[in-house]
Amino acid sequence: MKNNPELDIEKPSEDADVLLQFLDRASQVFVKKLENNDRDWSYDQTKHQNGVYIPHAQRDSGFFPTLTLKEREDGKTNEIWEAYFLTYWPQFEKGYRKSRLVNYRSKSEETHLTRIPKSAFSELLPASFLLIGCIQLADETVFECLTLDSASEETALLSDIFNLDPDFKVGIFRPEEKKSEETARIMDFAEEVISAWEDGAIARFAAENSVMPTSYEIAFRARQVFMKRHGLVNISPFSMDSPGDALREISRKIEWGIFREFQRRERSVELIRIVMGDEPIKIRTSDIIRKLIDELPAIDALMLSASQQRKSRAGYSYEHHIEAMLGDGKVPFEKQVILASKKRPDFILPSLEFIDSKKEGSETGLILSAKTTLRERWKQVEREMEGRRLFLTTVDENIASNTIEDMASFGVHLVIPESLRKSKETEYEGHENVLSFREFCDETLTPNLKTWIKTGSSH
The missing domain is CATH 2.40.330.30 (At1g16640 B3 domain)
Structure with a gap:
């Protein structure tokens, strides 16, 4: 680049x-x-x-x-x-x-x-x-x-x-085939929506069938699917060959599918309620067209909120998965601790008190920041360091080589999925400050875990 x-x-x-x-x-x-x-x-x-x-x-x-x-x-x-x-x-x-x-x-x-x-x-x-x-x-x-x-x-x-x-x-x-597949996916649900509207029960139907779960709930469901799929009882990073790839599969594949289905349902019902209202009435095609035009600002706002919902979900969900993985691996940490700079790093391992204690071994502590996508946002975490070691984990593929070099100049270590380490589509290879999640576990977490646990830090 x-x-x-x-x-x-x-x-x-x-x-x-x-x-x-x-x-x-x-x-x-x-x-x-x-x-x-x-x-x-x-x-x-x-x-x-x-x-x-x-x-x-x-x-x-x-x-x-x-x-x-x-x-x-x-x-x-x-x-x-x-x-x-x-x-x-x-x-x-x-x-x-x-x-x-x-x-x-x-x-x-x-x-x-x-x-x-x-x-x-x-x-x-x-x-x-x-x-x-x-x-x-x-x-x-x-x-x-x-x-x-x-x-x-x-x-x-x-x-x-x-x-x-x-x-x-x-x-x-074939784009037309993809459109047909999407239509087929929603038709069964569409029939339920129509029936609920005709019965005057669309508001109750919406509350029971199309309310978007919290990011925590969706993240939990995604991990359950992953564990069942791979025959696991938890997602401890020490029990998997490729914990970074597991994070990528859970957040970018499984959870996205779950979220997309809920959003499809939620937006479908909201659109019906905007255009048709909550009470069943006899309505002509011309009335529907007028209603669509009249409610165009509300429809635009609905589509915009859908886009914003996708972006905000991704960031929070990745933090949820990292927290679950650290917890299942019995890695002591503190979450969202307020630093002197007023910054809130995602995770401090094992604790802020331990890192700042100046005791023997305190230099092994670190800040772990989780970002689904980076772009220019990595500079935000650089301000969290304050002389401490900082590891930034992401599942993002599109980080340019010169950006990785900039991170290295600030002492930022990048932790990525194993499959992206030497991928032909990424520019991660050849950078000393880049390590896979497996390497992070083996070279950073495991050697220091006993020391951290002895400190009595917990989460």
């Missing part, structure tokens, strides 16, 4: 309408979470890869034009298979360009999409996305292309629409 992403925090993100309109136009959409090599060619001249790697399963799926053997007169024997087609990059340039899908057989099945704009990739954070939509214009097929920065609202929307797993790498989707 050649630039500092923190300089762009005021830059407005791409309008979600651009993504939604793109998905409406495309009959099929190729989606790839970009690896580092898919981005760094655009700004690092020392890199050998040119363009974006296209796995051969998607290359040969029928989505892309079929490769043909290039005729060569240079006497070289290595075969080159290629296909040229029109691409359109509306975020970065006007007009079409002729892009190339090329496979040098000397490199086996390795295939790259080349002759594409560098500007589409040069500013992206790790784990960003490339979307290619197959769009029919008159008698010609055009491939419209978008890139979505991993820190943008559009990436969250994309993941929501296609229900992308945190471990998603690449796939081809």
Whole structure:
């Protein structure tokens, strides 16, 4: 990553309408979470890869034009298979360009999409996305292309629409099929809502069936699902090979699914009550249309609150899971202790009194801060240190290398899921201040646990 992403925090993100309109136009959409090599060619001249790697399963799926053997007169024997087609990059340039899908057989099945704009990739954070939509214009097929920065609202929307797993790498989707799947998921519930409204019981139905549980309750449910799925009695980090990956699965996959179902129900009922009211009445289509227009500000507020609800939930839930993991592992800690600076670090291990006591072993104490996503927020935890050791744990994929180096300069250690340590989509590898949650447990918690327990600290 050649630039500092923190300089762009005021830059407005791409309008979600651009993504939604793109998905409406495309009959099929190729989606790839970009690896580092898919981005760094655009700004690092020392890199050998040119363009974006296209796995051969998607290359040969029928989505892309079929490769043909290039005729060569240079006497070289290595075969080159290629296909040229029109691409359109509306975020970065006007007009079409002729892009190339090329496979040098000397490199086996390795295939790259080349002759594409560098500007589409040069500013992206790790784990960003490339979307290619197959769009029919008159008698010609055009491939419209978008890139979505991993820190943008559009990436969250994309993941929501296609229900992308945190471990998603690449796939081809039909937007219409995804819409049908979403409709099918809510139809049974819709019938219940209609019945309740017709019976004049929509308010009671809402209270009993569509009230969003607290973040603590949803987090608890997610851990129960995880433990049952993996045959565990608790989530002690010492009883799992990959406790960081467990945190990622619980918070980013299981809990998100639970939350999404509750939010779908809650928003559906609220929308009905805004438009139709609580009492059953005979209503014409024209009246519904007028009501929709008249209540547009309330509907907008409902959609906005849904977005804000998603953001606030994520932060609190991750803290809940860290607290449960420390508790199950019998690790002594204090939570949300007020420091002299008026800051409230998430966790102090084993206690603030122990760290500040200047007694033998007190230097082993630490501050553990939990952030689902970082962006520029890591500087907030830096102000919590006050000379103490600070470890920052996250499940975020999109931290740029220069940001990790900035953290190191302040003495901040980054604790991440095991699967992200050497992932091709992240920039964590090669940084001494980055360690997996397993390494954090083995190298930091375990050697000091007996000392901490002897202090009598508890939570």
